Amino acid sequence: MNDRKQILVDMDGVLADVYKQFQLFEKQETGKERKPEEVTGLPEYEAFPNSYKYVNIKGFFRNAPVIEGSIEGLNYLNNKYNVLVVSSATEFPNSLKEKLEWLNEHYPFITWKQLILCGTKDSIKGDIMIDDHLKNLDCFEGEKMLFTQPHNMLINSPLYKRIYNWNEIIEKL
Numbered sequence: 001m002n003d004r005k006q007i008l009v010d011m012d013g014v015l016a017d018v019y020k021q022f023q024l025f026e027k028q029e030t031g032k033e034r035k036p037e038e039v040t041g042l043p044e045y046e047a048f049p050n051s052y053k054y055v056n057i058k059g060f061f062r063n064a065p066v067i068e069g070s071i072e073g074l075n076y077l078n079n080k081y082n083v084l085v086v087s088s089a090t091e092f093p094n095s096l097k098e099k100l101e102w103l104n105e106h107y108p109f110i111t112w113k114q115l116i117l118c119g120t121k122d123s124i125k126g127d128i129m130i131d132d133h134l135k136n137l138d139c140f141e142g143e144k145m146l147f148t149q150p151h152n153m154l155i156n157s158p159l160y161k162r163i164y165n166w167n168e169i170i171e172k173l
């Protein structure tokens with residue numbers, strides 16, 4: 001161990017642009033494309049009623065676009081902190097291999113030792129957590145950083161430090 005702080009970085013909604021995937025899958029299925037402002041404040045399962053089906057389709061996670069700035073941003077954090085990428089994945093068994101391959105492709109500087117694919121995040125410890133879901137931040141004991149996604153945009157609470165993008169992460173951390 002070293003004396004660096006441990007930072008936990010979420011995958012979906014922080015590294016992987018799952019909204020773009022939901023939009024794409026929905027457009028392929030229904031021909032309609034939902035704009036981000038139409039889904040502001042709605043939980044993902046309400047914004048995209050077939051989202052549960054989509055996340056179980058092969059390729060959903062493997063082909064997700066990366067969130068802008070996340071490659072440089074994660075590399076920056078990795079040089080300064082003990083980074084662990086933590087992702088709820090076991091609910092969707094297909095996602096385990098896809099997430100591992102996806103991470104290796106886009107963030108090759110993150111080693112297998114730095115990846116935690118889990119069920120829930122409530123027993124994961126560290127100093128800072130960056131996540132887009134309150135359910136994960138709320139059971140974390142360290143500093144909570146809320147990464148902005150349409151579903152959490154209306155949350156305004158001093159419990160979380162809101163982060164709008166990866167540039168801001170580099171500036172603040």
Ligand SMILES: [Mg+2]
Binds near residue numbers: 010013014131132
């Ligand atoms: Mg997430």
